[in-house]
Amino acid sequence: MPKNGKSQFAILGMLALLKKSSGYDLKKHMESSTEYFWKEGFSSIYPVLEDLEEQLLIVKVDTPTTNDRKRNVYTLTQAGHDALKQWLLQTPEHLQLRNEQLLKLFFGNLIPIKVTIEHLETYKKELETKLSSFQKIEHELRIMDTSESFYGLLTLDHGIRHIVTALEWCDTTIQKLKEYGGTHG
Numbered sequence: 001m002p003k004n005g006k007s008q009f010a011i012l013g014m015l016a017l018l019k020k021s022s023g024y025d026l027k028k029h030m031e032s033s034t035e036y037f038w039k040e041g042f043s044s045i046y047p048v049l050e051d052l053e054e055q056l057l058i059v060k061v062d063t064p065t066t067n068d069r070k071r072n073v074y075t076l077t078q079a080g081h082d083a084l085k086q087w088l089l090q091t092p093e094h095l096q097l098r099n100e101q102l103l104k105l106f107f108g109n110l111i112p113i114k115v116t117i118e119h120l121e122t123y124k125k126e127l128e129t130k131l132s133s134f135q136k137i138e139h140e141l142r143i144m145d146t147s148e149s150f151y152g153l154l155t156l157d158h159g160i161r162h163i164v165t166a167l168e169w170c171d172t173t174i175q176k177l178k179e180y181g182g183t184h185g
Helices: 007-018 023-031 044-055 078-089 098-107 111-142 147-184
Strands: 020-022 058-061 075-076
Touching: 007 020, 007 023, 007 044, 007 075, 007 078, 020 023, 023 044, 044 058, 044 075, 075 078, 098 111, 111 147
Parallel strands: none
Antiparallel strands: 020 075, 058 075
């Protein structure tokens, strides 16, 4: 079944939560929820929707048009619900970490320490911005108090803990680089 890998399950899951949605609406909802750990662009959403429709896992539903523009809105079929549930019951595969920051740090001996420290300071600022966003989302989810928000909070907790740990790592690594540069520079 998986022509588009795990992207199809991200989209099936979103349709299960939203009940019916257009590709545009899926993207917008993902931007405010799963983007921090599972990002999908329009270039992947629309082909996946076509494939899911071909597999009879989703169907288009009639919706009123606005501004003479036809909007394709989709909903899950029973087969789509079944495929999603079957995937959710499977043990997740090990995900390969790809982090450009760590890759550049690994090869850090090839550039001046000052540049590596600048990269880490930039990364730290990005993490602080993301942590602030996560804390705002956390506040909104706590107010909602639904089963969707409960699972969203569990997922968000992982992100917050990851960022807090990464911020601590940045501070420690920057300090070690400064010390190393002072003795090996």
